[in-house]
Amino acid sequence: DAGVTQSPTHLIKTRGQHVTLRCSPISGHKSVSWYQQVLGQGPQFIFQYYEKEERGRGNFPDRFSARQFPNYSSELNVNALLLGDSALYLCASSFRAGNTGELFFGEGSRLTVL
């Protein structure tokens, strides 16, 4: 069975540009969350979506946005990129509704902003 898939795996952008990251959850999983992991730190929560609705947002500026599609895949968009946005962006899916941290992570999209 396919796990959580993310694309692209690596990308390089320059300051001010826009980026779109994509995620396909495990089949049957309806919840998708996005995390940012800066080198040497733990992942930081950005967004969570369940059944195509935003259920939570972390402490990130409005330059960050996301959406979930009817097939439960998701996109994370970041506008006006800053050098500090360079990080590994992780998508995670989970099956059960309600409070759970049993997340399954994709391999991530590594973004470098020059």
Place this chain on the structure above:
Amino acid sequence: QKEVEQNSGPLSVPEGAIASLNCTYSDRGSQSFFWYRQYSGKSPELIMFIYSNGDKEDGRFTAQLNKASQYVSLLIRDSQPSDSATYLCAVSDGGTSYGKLTFGQGTILTVHP
């Protein structure tokens, strides 16, 4: 702001020893506690979760939770070189959080032969 703090590393233990990883959290409303392992260049993978006070054992891993002290730990018995990784403590609150975890900064564990 909810915080999760892990013991500073890196932690180095000899093969066969017990590795002890510790974590404290600030939000008394936290309900669920998780340990993730992350190999270098890879994504985190769940290895243990615990919801109730006390110990939970799974093979060589034991998670311990003390909600009164806001403390959770992970013991790895008979440590192997393949256990060398970053271990992330994560906490979920009691609300309807479908996928929201607060992670600690991670502890790097090295098991040397």
